[in-house]
Amino acid sequence: MSYPDIEVQTVELLADWIETTLLVSSPGSLSLERLFAMAEEDLNVSSDRASMAVTVMYRRRQVLGDLYPFEVVLGIAVKHVGTAPLTLAYKSLLFLTPGSLARQLLGDLHIGDMGNLLEDVSESALQNFWGTGGRAIRFGFPSRWDRPREFDQAVVWLARRIGLEPGRGYRPPRRRDGGVDVVAWRPFLDGRSGFPIALAQCTIQAETFTKTTDVDTRLWSSWLAMDTDPLSILVIPSTIRRAGPEWNQLSTVVTVVDRIRLIELLGRGGSTEVDYTWTVDTEARLRDSLDAS
Numbered sequence: 001m002s003y004p005d006i007e008v009q010t011v012e013l014l015a016d017w018i019e020t021t022l023l024v025s026s027p028g029s030l031s032l033e034r035l036f037a038m039a040e041e042d043l044n045v046s047s048d049r050a051s052m053a054v055t056v057m058y059r060r061r062q063v064l065g066d067l068y069p070f071e072v073v074l075g076i077a078v079k080h081v082g083t084a085p086l087t088l089a090y091k092s093l094l095f096l097t098p099g100s101l102a103r104q105l106l107g108d109l110h111i112g113d114m115g116n117l118l119e120d121v122s123e124s125a126l127q128n129f130w131g132t133g134g135r136a137i138r139f140g141f142p143s144r145w146d147r148p149r150e151f152d153q154a155v156v157w158l159a160r161r162i163g164l165e166p167g168r169g170y171r172p173p174r175r176r177d178g179g180v181d182v183v184a185w186r187p188f189l190d191g192r193s194g195f196p197i198a199l200a201q202c203t204i205q206a207e208t209f210t211k212t213t214d215v216d217t218r219l220w221s222s223w224l225a226m227d228t229d230p231l232s233i234l235v236i237p238s239t240i241r242r243a244g245p246e247w248n249q250l251s252t253v254v255t256v257v258d259r260i261r262l263i264e265l266l267g268r269g270g271s272t273e274v275d276y277t278w279t280v281d282t283e284a285r286l287r288d289s290l291d292a293s
């Protein structure tokens with residue numbers, strides 16, 4: 001298979017390409033020798049760069065352990081295993097990543113469905129942000145919950161769900177979600193105020209830094225009567241190079257929850273009520289496309 005129009009600009013995306021290739025190929029395993037040959041033939045990527053990508057996968061495996069849906073044995077093989085819900089979640093995030101093989105090769109993937117899926121996965125993951133007893137809800141519009149359309153009423157609805165009073169700040173009715181796609185919080189058994197709250201922006205855009213300003217915590221502190229400042233979170237389906245400048249730039253402004261952290265949070269248990277129809281359909285389309293090439 002060759003991909004003349006596919007660009008793999010970073011080692012992280014090259015690791016994603018390997019993972020996707022394993023997911024849609026049979027028997028789902030590759031020797032390193034075969035992998036390096038494919039990278040050179042299909043992408044014009046050197047074996048040294050492909051080896052760096054395998055190292056990225058090995059680090060992902062180190063962080064996630066059994067939550068990572070691939071086996072990585074340096075110098076021997078890279079093998080895909082498992083079809084559990086966590087694997088579906090990982091596939092979803094892999095396909096949603098800007099620059100992914102799925103997004104480059106298939107093109108029309110229904111942006112609205114993609115955004116909704118990331119928000120659903122984030123809702124399920126972020127309820128585990130503070131461990132047992134944590135909660136989360138999708139606030140982005142349209143919501144699969146009974147969120148009112150009008151922003152001012154939606155904030156009242158959200159306050160009621162969280163257990164707060166609405167703030168006194170003016171809430172423009174024409175706003176959609178105030179930059180917040182998912183809200184996570186961790187109430188205490190005493191039922192009193194003063195518990196942690198996180199406001200999350202989820203994005204499938206390639207440019208991530210501009211999204212860090214979508215959530216204005218000062219405004220939100222006027223819209224919800226919170227005793228403590230909320231935490232601002234940026235959720236992305238991609239991974240970012242370890243200790244690279246992009247990570248340092250983002251993490252000084254917001255708490256970044258990338259693919260690896262999302263899977264870690266999902267691995268803590270809790271609700272897994274996510275509709276992965278888009279993921280299954282995208283995988284089938286991707287497999288058909290690669291088989292035809």
